[in-house]
Amino acid sequence: MENDLLKDLKEAVLESISPKTEERAYLKEIAELLIKKIDRIACSMNLKDVSAKLVGSAARNTWISGTHDLDIFIMFPGDASRAELEKKGLIIARMIAEESESFEERYAEHPYINMRYRGFDVDIVPCFRVDSASCIRSAVDRTPFHNEFIKENIQGLEKEVLLLKQFMKGTGVYGSELRTQGFSGYLTELLVIKYGSFENVIRSACDWQPGTYIDLNSHGIMKHKEPLIMVDPTDPKRNVAAALSLDKFCMFIDSCREFVLHPSLDIFFPRAVIQIDDMKLFQKLKSRGTAFIAITFKTPDVVEDVLYPQLYKMEQAVVALLEEHEFKVLNKGSWAGQNTVVLLELISANLPALSKHRGPPVWVHQHAESFKNKYMAAEDVFTFYIENGIYVAEVPRKYPDAYLLLKERLTSCSIGKQVSFAVKDGFKVLRGSEICSIQDPSLKLFLMNWPGI
Amino acid sequence: MENDLLKDLKEAVLESISPKTEERAYLKEIAELLIKKIDRIACSMNLKDVSAKLVGSAARNTWISGTHDLDIFIMFPGDASRAELEKKGLIIARMIAEESESFEERYAEHPYINMRYRGFDVDIVPCFRVDSASCIRSAVDRTPFHNEFIKENIQGLEKEVLLLKQFMKGTGVYGSELRTQGFSGYLTELLVIKYGSFENVIRSACDWQPGTYIDLNSHGIMKHKEPLIMVDPTDPKRNVAAALSLDKFCMFIDSCREFVLHPSLDIFFPRAVIQIDDMKLFQKLKSRGTAFIAITFKTPDVVEDVLYPQLYKMEQAVVALLEEHEFKVLNKGSWAGQNTVVLLELISANLPALSKHRGPPVWVHQHAESFKNKYMAAEDVFTFYIENGIYVAEVPRKYPDAYLLLKERLTSCSIGKQVSFAVKDGFKVLRGSEICSIQDPSLKLFLMNWPGI
Structure with missing residues (x-):
């Protein structure tokens, strides 16, 4: 990296992402306003040791222009009861939220409120004011300590x-x-x-x-x-x-x-991928010479931090199911919009009508005999022979088609709770061009970047 | 096994396979005639220590009715020179062969003659009369010792x-x-x-x-x-x-x-497999849902003991070539008539247009960088990404079709000398129904029994 080029680059990027004076002033004004309101409400509720505090990147001047997030914590004394914090914290947050454009109550370890307020995305989060980050009572209690550490060490950076x-x-x-x-x-x-x-x-x-x-x-x-x-x-x-x-x-x-x-x-600013039409997208996927299979279902109504780990778990379970039946999975991935798509790319979605079932070596008398008896009695065995000293029965393959395997066996996979409910509520298995026909620009983007991120 | 049933069975089999008195007498007559002739010729050539001897199952009464094989050895003294044995042995054998219906000279460790003679398939083989089987000068010298051992121990059995x-x-x-x-x-x-x-x-x-x-x-x-x-x-x-x-x-x-x-x-007497027509045979193979590929070429003019080891070696080499290119071989086999067929049964004869090429882990700086540079510079790379910490380049697969792979690369396989010559002289690669169209009943039998013996 040449120094001059780097300096110019940094300046150009900062020019684009550093908040301007007015933007900063406006954020400060709104944050102070909210804090004042909370402190006043706490006071009126006779909660003397409760006070509001701005945390997060807004508090440490490390926010990027255009990202208008405010994290305001309502800090209760470290020895307050959890019930009091949850109950009174929520009362205060709700009173603030009444003035918002819109809001919803969310639940992490305890309830908090997320609201749209005068152009900001605001979280109002009750927490305990503990003595050190190593003796927190709730995960969010750590944030104020992070805030202090960064504020003390980030100046100038x-x-x-x-x-x-x-x-x-x-x-x-x-x-x-x-x-x-x-x-x-x-x-x-x-x-x-x-x-x-x-x-x-x-x-x-x-x-x-x-x-x-x-x-x-x-x-x-x-x-x-x-x-x-x-x-x-x-x-x-x-x-x-x-x-x-x-x-x-x-x-x-x-x-x-x-x-x-x-x-x-x-x-820093990657160019947007140009959208291509369904036909070209399909041709692009088809040129890979692989077999695409997608499982789709209605996306369950849970936050992403619950949804995605379950989707990743589902991918693993589906790959395991396919591999158990000798299908080779080249790539896998998930996308969630209104519907969720779990996409599998296979070497082939079809396998022979038979599979080789290897038994014991012929000389292991008892085992060999019962293996032979079992398969010689079965009517649908293709053929039975000895290969490298081992009995081999060629038996009809249960699932020569990955599509049917998924249709019939998906619900027996071990997948996360909410995703499992959604799948059991109804799912489709799509093949090849059917996948490209789902109309959602962000799915198209996902497919155009396939595989990779 | 119940004793009565077994006794009846043995009798029935023996009734069918034991040579009858006349058959025995005729064999004895021919064997003695040939021995007498050889001894007389040897005598006329002034080879006093050379004499003929009947060996093999004909000599030990362990031959099955209808198999008219005679093994007659011309026994030279143990200290004769190899040159003398080869030269004079062949002179004697040729003189006998002049009276045969047809004959040919064959070569094992040294030359011998095989002939059709009054309904018998006769081998006339020169050998050394050594003192014990542990100091033989040529592999065939062992046979007379086997003969003596069996004759002494087999009586009644x-x-x-x-x-x-x-x-x-x-x-x-x-x-x-x-x-x-x-x-x-x-x-x-x-x-x-x-x-x-x-x-x-x-x-x-x-x-x-x-x-x-x-x-x-x-x-x-x-x-x-x-x-x-x-x-x-x-x-x-x-x-x-x-x-x-x-x-x-x-x-x-x-x-x-x-x-x-x-x-x-x-x-003891398995029923002959009923021949079915080409279409039914093809349907039978097709129902397996696998991909058949056959390599055919003119069978080289060598004895089976030379041909088959080379064919088995060729099978191994072809399987290795296919597996190197990620094709999965389910079964393999060879058949030789006028033409030779090496048959491969694959899970699929087609693979995706791309293959995943896994590079070094991203953190192995130098290796990772040169891998990335190489593939990012290549124009035909499908895509490049990180998977489980490792760089993956999806590159065009060189041989997505097993048929083309064999056509282009078969001659580079390491296969036996004579088979290699025959292949280089010209070979075809056949697919699916093309294989069933080769007109030879014994090939049909081979296919009908597929896989297995």
């Missing part, structure tokens, strides 16, 4: 964080939700603190190995098996990168090397 | 040998030539001597294991790895059953058990 976040977005590895299994905002910030700049993170990552271990405070006390271990500076037992999958870890390494060799704006 | 030979013929395991890899006549005789009767051989074989070791004189001095070891009573280093394959060994065990459970004449 905020732009580096913006660049790294945008780089990760552009390369498809940003986001720690279970669908993406990539890098969280907090992890991105810690990487910048560790390496000191955007380009230092990029250069270092080029040589990362699975098991890369980063411990800012040298206080890690646990062994981890994940590809990247970033010891949480606020909680030495925790790996901040626990959700990062091996493939997203590798995709990041790959993108960093790509950027070092060919720095470009495109890697 | 000749009918048992006939029964066992017919049983082995009926079950397809008789014959030690390299095509069959079954039981030789000598081995059959030794088995009867060992176990004392036809039914004792059958009963004992039901529990044979690979490595079954029989040493009539308790003088064996070598370790052998073959499934059956019958130490040659005339030469302790040699395994008489060395040519017996594992599958023929197992087929014999299997047939013995079958006979013990269901004694019947059919096992």
Whole structure:
């Protein structure tokens, strides 16, 4: 990377993603307004030790222009009862939400409210104010500690964080939700603190190995098996990168090397894939000479963090079912819109009418005799012979067609609860061109990028 | 096996296969005539120590009615020169052959003559008369020793040998030539001597294991790895059953058990398979849902003991070629008439247009980078992605069609000399119904019994 080119590139990216003064001022105004309202309501409810706090990237100046997310925590005393926090926290949040454009109650470890409020996507989350991150009572209690740590250590590096976040977005590895299994905002910030700049993170990552271990405070006390271990500076037992999958870890390494060799704006802002029509898409898939089979069903009404792990589990179960019946799976993937599509690409969807069933060696008298008796008595055996000293019965294959196998046996697969309900409610198995006929632009995109991300 | 039933069965079989008095007398007459002629010629050539001898089953009364084979050895002194034996042996044999209906010179370790003579198939074989079978100068020198051993030990058991030979013929395991890899006549005789009767051989074989070791004189001095070891009573280093394959060994065990459970004449004289027409044969093969590919070429003009090992080697080489290109071979086999057919049965003769080429893990920086550069530069790569931490390039498959693979690459396979010449002289690759259209009844039989023997 030449320095001048890199400097120009960084400036161009920042020009596009740094919030302008007015945008910043507006966010600050709204955040302060909400905090004031919450504090006032708490006071009126005689909750003296309860107060609101802005956390997340909005609080640490590491948000990208255009992403208007606010995370406001209602902090209860560490010794408050869980029942009180849940009940009173929700009362306060609901009173705020009454003024919103729209809102819904969501449930993580305890209930919280998500609302649209004057152009912002706001989470109002009750939590306990504990003494340290290692003695939290609920997962969200950790966030305020992260907030403090980053605020203390990020000064002067905020732009580096913006660049790294945008780089990760552009390369498809940003986001720690279970669908993406990539890098969280907090992890991105810690990487910048560790390496000191955007380009230092990029250069270092080029040589990362699975098991890369980063411990800012040298206080890690646990062994981890994940590809990247970033010891949480606020909680030495925790790996901040626990959700990062091996493939997203590798995709990041790959993108960093790509950027070092060919720095470009495109890697931050990849060009949109041009949509092609159904016929061309079908031709593209057909040219692979493989067999596509899709299972579709109505997407269950659950959050993505519940849906995607179940879909990934379903993919595994379906591949296992197919392989148990000797079908070879080349690639697999899931897509969820209104309907969900689990897509399998096979070497072939058809196998011979028979399968070779190998019995015991002929000289193992008893076993050999009962094997022979069993298959000689069966009427539908194709043929029976000895091969390499072993009895072989050629028996009719139960499922010579993968399509019928899936239709008949899918519901016996072990798949996640909600997905399983949705499948049992009704599913279709589609083949070849039928798959391309599902009308959804994002499914087309998914197919056009097949395989790969 | 009930004794009465068995007794009746044995009688019925013997009635059919024991040579009648006239047949015996005629064989004796011809054998003695030929011996006298040879002795007279030798005498006229002033070869005082040279004399003829009848060996083989004709000499030991263990021949089956209708098989008119005579093995007559011209025995030279043990200290004669090889040149003299070859030259003068052949002169004598040729003089005898002049009176035959037809003859040809054949070559084993040294030349001999095979002729049709008054209804007999006669081999006239020069050999050395050595002191013991352990100091033979040529493989055929062993035969006279076998002859003496059997003649001394078989008296009273000749009918048992006939029964066992017919049983082995009926079950397809008789014959030690390299095509069959079954039981030789000598081995059959030794088995009867060992176990004392036809039914004792059958009963004992039901529990044979690979490595079954029989040493009539308790003088064996070598370790052998073959499934059956019958130490040659005339030469302790040699395994008489060395040519017996594992599958023929197992087929014999299997047939013995079958006979013990269901004694019947059919096992000695299996019913001929009824010929079916091309269309039905094709339907039968098609119903398997597999892909048949045959390689055909003009059968090279060599004896079966040279041809079949080369065909078996060719089968292995062709299977290796197919599997190297990811085709799955279910069954293989060879048949030789005027043309030779090497038949392969595949799960499918077609594979996808692409194959997944797995590179190094992404974190092995140098290797990963050069793999990526190589495939990103190639124009015909389908797609490139990361799977389980490893770079995967989907590249065009060189041979998506097994038919084209064989057409283009067969001649690069390592196959035996004569077969290789024949293949290079010209071969065809046939698919599906084309195979059934080769007009030869014995090929039809081979196909109707597919797979199996």
